[in-house]
Amino acid sequence: MVRIGWLSDSHVDPFSSSNVGRTDLPGAGECLTEDIVSLFETYGIEDLFFNGDAVFQSDAFWDSEYEHSWPAFYDRFWELVDNSGYGDNVVCTPGNHDVPLQYFLESDERAHLKYKKEYDDVTVLMVNTAGNGWVSGSPEMGYGWTSGYVPYKDLQWLDRELSRAGDNAKIVYFHHHAWFTPGDPNASSETDSQSASELYWVCRNHRAIHDILSSYDKVICPQGHTSQTQTEGSSNVDGVEYLYKKHYHHVYDGGVTTYAYLDVDSTGAIVTTVDHDTGKENTILNKTFD
Numbered sequence: 334m335v336r337i338g339w340l341s342d343s344h345v346d347p348f349s350s351s352n353v354g355r356t357d358l359p360g361a362g363e364c365l366t367e368d369i370v371s372l373f374e375t376y377g378i379e380d381l382f383f384n385g386d387a388v389f390q391s392d393a394f395w396d397s398e399y400e401h402s403w404p405a406f407y408d409r410f411w412e413l414v415d416n417s418g419y420g421d422n423v424v425c426t427p428g429n430h431d432v433p434l435q436y437f438l439e440s441d442e443r444a445h446l447k448y449k450k451e452y453d454d455v456t457v458l459m460v461n462t463a464g465n466g467w468v469s470g471s472p473e474m475g476y477g478w479t480s481g482y483v484p485y486k487d488l489q490w491l492d493r494e495l496s497r498a499g500d501n502a503k504i505v506y507f508h509h510h511a512w513f514t515p516g517d518p519n520a521s522s523e524t525d526s527q528s529a530s531e532l533y534w535v536c537r538n539h540r541a542i543h544d545i546l547s548s549y550d551k552v553i554c555p556q557g558h559t560s561q562t563q564t565e566g567s568s569n570v571d572g573v574e575y576l577y578k579k580h581y582h583h584v585y586d587g588g589v590t591t592y593a594y595l596d597v598d599s600t601g602a603i604v605t606t607v608d609h610d611t612g613k614e615n616t617i618l619n620k621t622f623d
Contacts, residue, residue, distance in 0.1 A: 335452040338372040338381035339593040339604075341428065341508060341557030344389035344582040347409040360389060361582045362413070364589045368609055369417035376594050376607070380450065381419070382459055384557050385428025385508030387437075402431055407440030424448050426459040428508040428558060429481060434463060447487055449494055454599035456498035461487055462509040462536055481509025481536045481558070488541060495549045502551045502597045502622065510535040510556045511542045512568065512575045547571040551622045553602055555593070560584045565591065565606055567618040574618060578606050591615070 344360035361368075372378045388406035414420045424443050431437040437444050448459040464482035483491075495503055505511075512535060536542055546552050553567075553574045565578040579590035591606040604618040 334596055334598040335455050336376065336378050336594055336596050337457065337504070338369075338376075338378040339384070339506070339555040339576075339578075339595060340368065340372070340381060340581060341384040342386040342560075342581040343383075343410065343413075343589075344386055344430065344584065345406060345410045345413065346389050347405060348390075361589050364609060365410075365413045366416045368589070368592045369414060369419055369423070371607070372592060372594060373417070373419045373422070378594050379422065379452075380457075381423045382448075382457060382506050382555075383423060383425040384459060384506040384555060385426055385462070386430045386557065387425055387428070389430040402433070402436050404436055404440065407436060407444075411441050411443075424450075424459070426461055426506065426508065427463040429463060432463060434465070447490060451501070454501050455504065455597045456494070456501045457504045457506070458491065458494055459506040460491055462507050462511075482538055483511075483536055483542055488538075488545060491542075492545045492548075495545065495552070498549075500551075500599060502599055502602060503549060503553070504595065504597060504602075505546065505552060505554045507536070507554055507556045509558050510575070510577070511539055511546070511554055512570055512573075543570065543573065546573045551599070553595070553597070553604070553618070553620075555595070555604075557581075565615060565617045567604070567620075574602075574620060576604060576618060578617065593617075 343365045346360050369381060372381055387410045388402045390402055414423050424445060426445055426448060427434055427437050446461040450457045460483055462481040462483055464484055555576045560580040562577055562580060568575045578593060581589055581592060583590055589609045591608050593604060593606040596603045601621040602618060603616060606615045606617055
């Protein structure tokens with residue numbers, strides 16, 4: 334059994350101010366450090382997998398130029414991570430606010446477009462849903478902005494690595510939701526997946542992603558991104574468990590909500606979220622693999 338961490342959406346902004354509609358808390362701020370320490374020292378995780386939106390340039394949200402991050406943002410993010418004392422056990426893949434991707438990738442050797450780590454009977458994969466990170470896309474329609482996209486070569490990589498994992502449990506981290514279905518397996522239909530009024534953005538090629546994931550057993554997918562999500566749980570679609578939880582940085586009220594850890598081996602998985610303010614634990618998945 335391995336215990337690993339799940340965290341995303343810290344939205345670190347070292348230059349945030351209340352005059353752009355934010356609180357005086359620069360994203361997760363020091364709470365990020367506190368919760369990383371908690372994951373390692375209180376809950377005993379081995380590694381933390383941070384699946385996107387490390388940073389967020391709040392005053393550029395509606396900027397048509399859409400440069401949402403630059404090096405100083407990542408300097409602050411990695412400082413907060415390293416202040417925990419556990420930075421060597423943290424890896425990060427990008428979210429929609431970690432663009433352009435050049436700055437993200439250059440920020441630290443722990444920043445990856447995709448990532449793999451194996452334990453005794455568990456394979457962890459982290460997938461890039463930011464596409465090309467709006468190098469040649471558009472801020473309105475994605476490839477790294479709201480809707481997300483997994484490039485074809487990364488889909489091929491995902492398929493190969495899932496195949497190589499064999500009978501291992503397979504934990505696949507996404508930033509943009511590969512499927513977002515609390516209570517409704519049809520919610521990732523073409524019409525629903527691009528609902529701007531609900532900020533309801535799953536990956537544009539979610540069908541192709543799901544076709545790959547559902548070809549394998551023992552697949553669990555922690556996801557991030559959706560700031561409107563105030564519920565926590567898992568949707569089982571064709572045997573794949575798609576996890577959803579509260580957006581870590583509370584983008585409407587400031588502060589942070591929950592972080593999570595997974596206990597996994599080849600026989601099953603238990604996923605638990607922890608409330609930053611109260612310490613209350615919530616088991617959102619308790620699954621025995623067939």
